[in-house]
Amino acid sequence: MTSPKSKGEVLSQTTKTYLHELAIEEVYDIRKEFSSRYTDKGNEVEDLSIALCNDVLDLGFIYKNEEHFTNDWITGTPDVNTNEILLDVKSSWDATTFPFFDTELKNKDYLYQMHGYMWLTGKEESLLCYCLIDTPLQIVEDEIRREHWKASLIEESLDLRAFVQAKHTFGHIPKEKRVKTFKIAKDEKIIEDIKTRIEQCRDYYNDLIQKL
Amino acid sequence: MKHLFKSLAEFQQEVPTIHKATQGYGYTYADLPKIFEVINPLLKKHGLGFTQLINGTELVTIVFHVETGETIESKTAIPQGVQLKGMNDFQVLGSAISYLRRYCISSILGIVSDKDTDAGGEQIKVEVKNESKKVAIDDKRLAKALKAISENEYTKEELLKTFELTPEQLKNIAQ
Numbered sequence: 001m002t003s004p005k006s007k008g009e010v011l012s013q014t015t016k017t018y019l020h021e022l023a024i025e026e027v028y029d030i031r032k033e034f035s036s037r038y039t040d041k042g043n044e045v046e047d048l049s050i051a052l053c054n055d056v057l058d059l060g061f062i063y064k065n066e067e068h069f070t071n072d073w074i075t076g077t078p079d080v081n082t083n084e085i086l087l088d089v090k091s092s093w094d095a096t097t098f099p100f101f102d103t104e105l106k107n108k109d110y111l112y113q114m115h116g117y118m119w120l121t122g123k124e125e126s127l128l129c130y131c132l133i134d135t136p137l138q139i140v141e142d143e144i145r146r147e148h149w150k151a152s153l154i155e156e157s158l159d160l161r162a163f164v165q166a167k168h169t170f171g172h173i174p175k176e177k178r179v180k181t182f183k184i185a186k187d188e189k190i191i192e193d194i195k196t197r198i199e200q201c202r203d204y205y206n207d208l209i210q211k212l
Numbered sequence: 213m214k215h216l217f218k219s220l221a222e223f224q225q226e227v228p229t230i231h232k233a234t235q236g237y238g239y240t241y242a243d244l245p246k247i248f249e250v251i252n253p254l255l256k257k258h259g260l261g262f263t264q265l266i267n268g269t270e271l272v273t274i275v276f277h278v279e280t281g282e283t284i285e286s287k288t289a290i291p292q293g294v295q296l297k298g299m300n301d302f303q304v305l306g307s308a309i310s311y312l313r314r315y316c317i318s319s320i321l322g323i324v325s326d327k328d329t330d331a332g333g334e335q336i337k338v339e340v341k342n343e344s345k346k347v348a349i350d351d352k353r354l355a356k357a358l359k360a361i362s363e364n365e366y367t368k369e370e371l372l373k374t375f376e377l378t379p380e381q382l383k384n385i386a387q
Contacts, residue, residue, distance in 0.1 A: 047347040054353050061356035061366060063374060083365050141243050156311055158294060158304070165303075 010200050019201060023208035041139055042091045049089040049131035050080060056176050057129070059085055069120035073198050078117040078126075086117055086126040091133050094167055098132045098180065105182040112194060118186045119194070125185045132178035135168035143168065216282035219258040220275070220321070227254050229324045244314045251321065262320075264313050266290070271309065273316040286320050288312055346376035354381055 011019075021032045047064060054062050065081040080087035090110070092098035105111055105128060114126045135143070144156075144164045151160065170178060230250050255261060259279055265272040269292055274285040290312060294304050318324075349357065354377075360366035368385070371377075377385070 051347070051349070051353060054356065055350070061353070061360035063357070063366070063370075082360075138243075158307055158311075161307055162304075 011197075011204055015201065016204065019205050019208060023205060023212060027209060027212040037139060037142065038093050041093060041135055044136045044139070045091045045131075045133040046079065046089060048133045049091045049129070050087075052131050052133065052175060053080075053087065053089060053129050053179055053181075056179050057127075057181065059087075062087060069117075071120060073195060074116050074120065076113075076116050076120055078121065081117075081121055081123075086114075086121055086123040088114060088117065088126070088128055090128065090130045092130055094135070095132065095170065095173075098178075099130055100177075100180070102180065105184065111184060112190065114184045115186065115190045115194065118184075119191050123186070125183060128182045128184060130180040130182075132170045132173065134170055140165060140168050213282050213284075215280045216260070216275070216277035216284065219260050219277055223251075223254055223258045223260060224322050226257075227251060227321070227323050244310060247314060247317060247323075251317075251323065262317060264317065266309065271312045271316060273313075273320050275320055284320065286316060288316050346374065349375040349377065349381070351381070358385070 025031045050062060050064055053059070060082065062080045062082055062085055065078055067081065068077045069075065078086055079089050088110075099106065110128055114128055118124065118126050144161050147160055147164055148154075148156065151157075153160065228250065230247055259277060260275060261278055262273065262275045265274070267287075269290050271288045271290055272285055273288070274283050276283040290305070290308055294308065354375075357366060357371055357375075361368055361371065371385075
């Protein structure tokens with residue numbers, strides 16, 4: 001959940017916009033579909049990311065979790081939830097978005113997400129693993145078309161094709177370097193913060209429902 | 213050739229404009245698997261088939277009428293000596309062949325596949341499939357899985373349901 005930018009604001013504009021969409025869906029049954037090339041890649045290579053983690057990290061056997069968890073506040077499906085390990089993978093779009101040099105988790109949304117999973121599963125710590133996996137062929141082909149369009153090219157440029165393909169191929173990087181792990185210990189303060197924000201969201205949402 | 217031409221004309225009446233939409237940009241472009249997916253059933257329906265042969269430095273595209281053996285063909289030169297950054301010679305050749313196959317088969321069959329300018333044309337969108345499917349597992353990971361099974365943290369049923377095991381791996385598990 002994003003934080004408000006201005007003082008005095010309780011909910012961020014991003015959160016409000018999402019709640020607007022949710023209220024419209026509830027009242028008018030109009031659902032906004034969300035997908036992007038980034039989420040498409042994430043969904044498609046999720047199994048490969050988990051396999052890569054299993055290969056390079058000193059963990060027992062880890063595998064895709066299918067169980068959906070819910071409590072009175074939140075709901076979610078972590079990528080991996082074995083007896084010992086709670087883990088979520090983030091498949092980076094390309095090498096520029098992979099945190100090669102980060103020593104701490106910069107995306108605080110993920111900190112909240114992992115706390116949500118720890119809350120739901122009762123685990124005390126979790127792993128967030130960024131993975132750098134080759135982009136699936138179909139998505140690379142989309143990128144090649146997109147780049148041709150941006151460059152106003154009608155005929156295919158093999159140079160451009162090669163450039164895009166190289167940008168999405170990582171086999172030359174040692175696999176150990178293609179996983180970046182952040183260990184996150186449960187912090188009850190963050191859980192309490194999530195609860196507070198959910199209460200605020202519920203108030204705002206109920207108000208929206210009344211207005212529609 | 214009358215049988216082939218008749219079937220080809222009938223095929224062309226049925227084949228839709230093959231349109232691959234790219235989100236938000238409106239640029240449309242059909243790739244080879246999508247073209248095949250659309251044309252293959254229609255070719256079969258009209259008794260047609262095709263093959264694309266790499267003959268030296270040429271790509272030969274042949275469309276044939278299955279019953280009579282009538283054929284038409286086109287030959288296109290494959291560019292040679294092209295150097296592309298980050299690609300070895302085989303990758304360059306593969307890209308060129310893939311590119312030519314797409315255009316040659318579209319051209320010889322008279323199908324519209326590269327750009328959607330006809331709002332009335334049937335559009336076939338390719339969507340990323342999220343359907344669950346079995347995934348491969350390497351021996352190193354399989355060993356971890358078997359250890360987890362022996363420690364009752366995982367089950368053989370889940371393993372077989374989730375992963376596509378090779379015959380050799382299945383044999384090892386059975387032992």
